[in-house]
Amino acid sequence: MEQRVIWDHLESAGAEHLTLKKLTNHMEVRGTVLLVDQGVPHHLTYDLKLGLDWKTKKVKIYQEQETEPFVVQAEKQDKWWVNGRYDENLDGATNVDLTITPFSNTLPINRVTWHIGERRTFKMVFVDVLRKEVFPLLQVYTYLGDNDGYRIFQYRCRDYETALVIDAEGWVVEYPGAFERKALLTTGDRNVGKQPQPLLANAPSSSEGFY
Template identity: 30%
Template sequence: MPAITWEVFASRGFETAWPELGGGVLRARGRAVGFAPEPYWVTYEVDTADRFVTRRLRVTTESADEVRALDLLHDGQGRWTANGESLPDVDGALDCDLGLCPLTNTMPVLRHRLHRAPGEREFLMAWVSVPDLAVRPSRQTYTHLRPGRVRFTSGDFRSDLEFDDEGYVVDYPQLATRLTAR
């Protein structure tokens, strides 16, 4: 499994992911180091079910003062739990979005082939902030601009992302850029 590494401008750090794609399923593990808002490490694993619908995200962050862990589960029926606690604010979401992690933009883009075909889709995401691992609802819109180019919008934020043929982020202006080729 080849690695993908991004320089993450937003955290003044780096992330490496080891993804596996096949049969409409994505599995990946990754590690990141960031320096903003404070120095921290992130370790994560993400697993999807059919059609790239998030099944589980496990994340651990470590800073000078503490270690935090999150086990985010989707039941396949639109309901989520975080460390066993129900999360009704994100009911109906199909995907997680790990903050500052370009990999988690892959699932909705692949499911709707937005990196290859025209379309616009709005999603509710179970957004996980880093490094505190709080889970919040996030409305996001992905719009196909041309092959390999997708506009991401959430609230007042907008960025035109570049994806490779497999659906992985190559360039995410204001957030990250890929350092290694697949």
């Protein structure tokens, strides 16, 4: 199965096209991102290999005018290497969080089965893509309930808090103030996936939270 998604970037001019392929033993993702950061345009591509359990195995990030990719890779027992160097601070993390894409939120959400009211904490490998900084980060997701067929998750990280609109397959539909899904297409289906009316258009992305 293959799925293709397009998100708008809301914080600045930009968008992402992502392709996910589900193969026999793993999944492969390629994202192409156009964005503007402090007035500077960027064109980035990342290749992500996932297990069928949605755990990150390897990510390669390519930037224009750079000959070598930036590589973050997981080995057995959730140990991590950054550009070939082992980083013990990342031990125990199960997924990467790339700053340039809302697909990062799909990874922990799809790792587990959720019940309304359930809260889970995940140790993530946070990758500031433009600045090439990598460090561990705890993130908390709470399944708040459903709205018009979509799931609403409270997302907390440090002092940041917001509410995410997530579809049944774990795709981010709306990330208030940051990303908005414009299209979803699954191989063999000619119809673009249903797009909701904005559910959280006025939701704050701050320490005060949505709820």
